[in-house]
Each structure stands twice: as structure tokens, then as C-alpha cells.
Amino acid sequence: MYNQAVSISKDYASTYFSDEKIRLIRSEMITVASASGERIMFIDTDGNILMDTSRDITDQNSVRLNDFDYTRSGSRYSQSGRFFDYFGEDMLSVMAPITNAYTVKGYVAIHIPLGTLRSQVYTTFNTNYVTFIIMMMLILLFVAFYFIMIHRPLKAIIKGVDEYSKGNLDYRIDLAPGDELHRLGASLNYMSSEINEMDKFQQKFISNISHDFRSPLTSIKGYLEAMSDGTIPPELHQKYIGIVLFETERLTKLTNNLLTLNDLDPKSVRLNYSDFDINDVIRHTIETFEGVCTEKKITFKLTFSSRQLMVHADMEKIQQVVYNLVDNAVKFSHPDSFIAISTTTKNGRAFISVKDNGIGIPKDDLKKIWERFYKTDNSRGRDKKGSGLGLAIVREIIQTHGERIDVISTEGVGTEFVFSLKTPKSTSSS
Structure with a gap:
């Protein structure tokens, strides 16, 4: 309010005291006062009210403030009360001096009812309080959203990765569908499933290859031992040597097929x-x-x-x-x-x-x-x-x-x- 009073004293008051455009300045002051809900006065050093935005100018010439003493005002004056018994209700009043050639010529006074001020304070407080409540609710909603949509899924994913690191590839990450974290969880589930299938395939591969190698080797060993200890008579040796050769060819073919599959690795194969x-x-x-x-x-x-x-x-x-x-x-x-x-x-x-x-x-x-x-x-x-x-x-x-x-x-x-x-x-x- 004081800054507003100082601004008015610089922009309008000097013109007013020179008796120029009095009515125009008063009209402008009324506009300013109406916009801010305040009451603006111009007062001379004797306490005479030269302009009051709430009273007609014809009445202002006879109005004088009781016990007005500008020497007690100094360069800045503010008070709460009835302003030298001028008002019928308590007001917050602020005055700024009007100076010319370093001499105080009068004052700009701005008043606002304390009831209105308290109402504005309460309104501002209530607005801020409601805003604070809304902000707290939004923060709580954000925290809840973070916990439900981010923290909990991340915790489930971390647990899943921990289970996979322990070798539990059958573990599945259960997430609600529809977001990036769900897709990440689904990708991890797919990865674990593929690794699990690969592990089973390797076990099956070893089992199958062991069986396919063991069968002909067992036959070869059995026939050779039978021929060595005389179980198979010499006249039948040629027949069983043919069987041994056949089983050997099977092993050779199996080995060649395995080498062929190994050579067909897409990352290293070279086609002619x-x-x-x-x-x-x-x-x-x-x-x-x-x-x-x-x-x-x-x-x-x-x-x-x-x-x-x-x-x-x-x-x-x-x-x-x-x-x-x-x-x-x-x-x-x-x-x-x-x-x-x-x-x-x-x-x-x-x-x-x-x-x-x-x-x-x-x-x-x-x-x-x-x-x-x-x-x-x-x-x-x-x-x-x-x-x-x-x-x-x-x-x-x-x-x-x-x-x-x-x-x-x-x-x-x-x-x-x-x-x-x-x-x-x-x-x-x-």
C-alpha cells in the first residue's frame, strides 16, 4: 500500500496541487481505488482533505482532520484505527509525503477497512489451505500411483531376476498388462522360458547322443569279445566282422552329421x-x-x-x-x-x-x-x-x-x- 501511495504522489499529486485537471485526476483515482477496494485521499499539511475518492469534491473543501500533525508523520506514516476520527470503522491507513523542492507539501493517504483486510486474509488463507490440501492429495495420488504402477512391478521384476539367477527358470513374473513394465516382465518370462527350453534341449541332446553312440559301441564290443573268446566260431567271423563294420559306419555317419550341424552355425558358416x-x-x-x-x-x-x-x-x-x-x-x-x-x-x-x-x-x-x-x-x-x-x-x-x-x-x-x-x-x- 505504501509503494502505491508513493507512486500516486509522484504521478498525480504534484499536478493536483498545481490546480490542473483536478476532476480528471479524481476520476482516475476513483478508478484506481475501485479496482483495489481502497480509499484514496490527498491531504495538505494542515490536515485539510483536498480529495477523497469516496466523497464529492464540493464537500471536501470544508473537511479538516482533527488533531492532524504532519510533523509526527515523518517520511512514512501508517496506522490502524479511525484515522483522526474521520472514519466510523477501523481502517489500515498508509500515507506517503508529497514533496517539492525537498519540502513536504501534503500527503497521499490510502485506506482499507480492517474488516475487508481480514476477509481478504481469510480468503487468501482458505485458498492457500485448499490449494495445500489439493496438492497433498495429488502428492498422495502420485505416491500411490508410483507404488502400484512402478515400485511394485519393479519389485516383482527384481524378484524374478533374482530367482533366475538362482537357477529357478520356471518362476514367472506376474504383472498387470498394459504398460512398459509389463512388457519388460513378459520379455523376462519369455527369456527364462527359452533358456529353460535350451537347458532341457541340451540335456535331451546329451541323452540322445549318448544312447546313439552307446548302442553301436555295445554291439561292436560284444561281437569282438565273442570272437576273441571263441563264442563265435572262426567260420562265422566274416559275417560278424561285416556287422561290426556296419556299426562303425553308423558311428562315422553320426559323427559327420554332428560336425555338419556344428558347421551350420549361422554366425560362422560360409556358403560357396x-x-x-x-x-x-x-x-x-x-x-x-x-x-x-x-x-x-x-x-x-x-x-x-x-x-x-x-x-x-x-x-x-x-x-x-x-x-x-x-x-x-x-x-x-x-x-x-x-x-x-x-x-x-x-x-x-x-x-x-x-x-x-x-x-x-x-x-x-x-x-x-x-x-x-x-x-x-x-x-x-x-x-x-x-x-x-x-x-x-x-x-x-x-x-x-x-x-x-x-x-x-x-x-x-x-x-x-x-x-x-x-x-x-x-x-x-x-
Whole structure:
């Protein structure tokens, strides 16, 4: 209030005391007083009220403050009360001197009722109090939100990570869906599930490979011991040496397959790409099965879309793919049946199909046939000499080429494998 009084004394009062624009200044003072809820006066050094924003100017000339003594006011004056008995209620009054040439010519006085001031204080206090309550409620809501949406999920995630570090990969992090922390928890659950599956796969892998190595080694040891101690007479040695050699070939093939799978690591494998005729590879491959096919009375039905179909791939590895698929078809085809092999092109790619007329694969086993050492049930697994690695090798080779292989099978009807390869034309265009 005092600063306002000083500002008025500088901007208006000097003009007022020079008797210029009296009514205009009073009108402006009334506007200022109305906006702030205050009452503004101009008072001379004798205590005469020259202007009062709440009284008409014609009445102001005869108004004089009782016992007004400006010498007691000094350079700054404020009081609470009735202001020299001028008001009928208690007021808070502030005066600022009007000076000219270092001489006090009068005062600007600003008044506000103490009741109004208290009401404003209470209103401000109540507003601040309500604001404080609202802020506290917002803070409590934020704390509750933090606890429910951040702290508790983080605690659950930390517990899950701790369980995983202890080897408990079956533990699952249970979080409400819909936020980033839930997605993080789901990712950790998926990671633990994959690690758990990998651990089980490794255990199964070791178990299977141990069994597949142990069986032929047991046979070899048994036959050699029988020949050594005379259980098998010398005239039968040649027969059992042939069996030992056969079991040795099984071990060699199993070892080679394992090495092949190891070499097919996508991060380290190097493919020797070249352009070659896939039809010619198929013709040469089926010639190697002439003996077993004659024995089982199995024939091949070749359907090529053209006499020559050039593809762009690693020829040696694709030969192994064709060999494994044909070998698989021969094993599980019924006697006196045929195996259909076809090649076609579509959208710059070659598609090779190998279809047998055999016992088929159970629907529940279709997704598992690509697993290493996986063999279907005994009804299909009449071929006890398979290692369960052939189809795993096939898929690894095809995926390493950036292609795909699909299988369609119906129990009692047969199985068809179809894989794709790039053609030289598609390679050059890309």
C-alpha cells in the first residue's frame, strides 16, 4: 500500500496541487481505488482533505482532520484505527509525503477497512489451505500411483531376476498388462522360458547322443569279445566282422552329421555359392538309392518344369539336402510304391518337392521333426538305424541360404517336403 501511495504522489499529486485537471485526476483515482477496494485521499499539511475518492469534491473543501500533525508523520506514516476520527470503522491507513523542492507539501493517504483486510486474509488463507490440501492429495495420488504402477512391478521384476539367477527358470513374473513394465516382465518370462527350453534341449541332446553312440559301441564290443573268446566260431567271423563294420559306419555317419550341424552355425558358416542345375543334382542323387529301391520295389517319378533348372546356392550342401530328403522318403515309403520329385519356378525362385507314399507323420509331431535327434513314434520309427539328425541338417542348410522348407503330411497317405532356392536371374535382379 505504501509503494502505491508513493507512486500516486509522484504521478498525480504534484499536478493536483498545481490546480490542473483536478476532476480528471479524481476520476482516475476513483478508478484506481475501485479496482483495489481502497480509499484514496490527498491531504495538505494542515490536515485539510483536498480529495477523497469516496466523497464529492464540493464537500471536501470544508473537511479538516482533527488533531492532524504532519510533523509526527515523518517520511512514512501508517496506522490502524479511525484515522483522526474521520472514519466510523477501523481502517489500515498508509500515507506517503508529497514533496517539492525537498519540502513536504501534503500527503497521499490510502485506506482499507480492517474488516475487508481480514476477509481478504481469510480468503487468501482458505485458498492457500485448499490449494495445500489439493496438492497433498495429488502428492498422495502420485505416491500411490508410483507404488502400484512402478515400485511394485519393479519389485516383482527384481524378484524374478533374482530367482533366475538362482537357477529357478520356471518362476514367472506376474504383472498387470498394459504398460512398459509389463512388457519388460513378459520379455523376462519369455527369456527364462527359452533358456529353460535350451537347458532341457541340451540335456535331451546329451541323452540322445549318448544312447546313439552307446548302442553301436555295445554291439561292436560284444561281437569282438565273442570272437576273441571263441563264442563265435572262426567260420562265422566274416559275417560278424561285416556287422561290426556296419556299426562303425553308423558311428562315422553320426559323427559327420554332428560336425555338419556344428558347421551350420549361422554366425560362422560360409556358403560357396555357384550356379548349377538342380535337376541334375536330383538325378545323380536318386542313382545312389538304386539298391535299396530295387529291394523295396520303389520307383521314382520325376516331374521337371524344364529340362534344366539353374539355381544359385552352395551345391555341396544342397546335394546333402536332396540326399537326406530322398533317404527319408525311401525309409518310410511302403514297398511297391513310388516317390514323386518335382521342380518348378515361381516369382524368380525354384521350388523342389519330394513326396513319398508312406505312413505319414502324426499331426502332433510335425513341429518336432526338425529337432535334433527327434524321432516319431514306433509306428513310423521302424527304421531303428536313423540318427534323428537328417531333417535338422536339412532345415539348417535351407535357413542358412535364407530360404524356407515346409512339410505337408497325412497319416496313412504320405509326406511331402517343399523347399525354395534362388535362381541366378533373381540373384542378379536383387
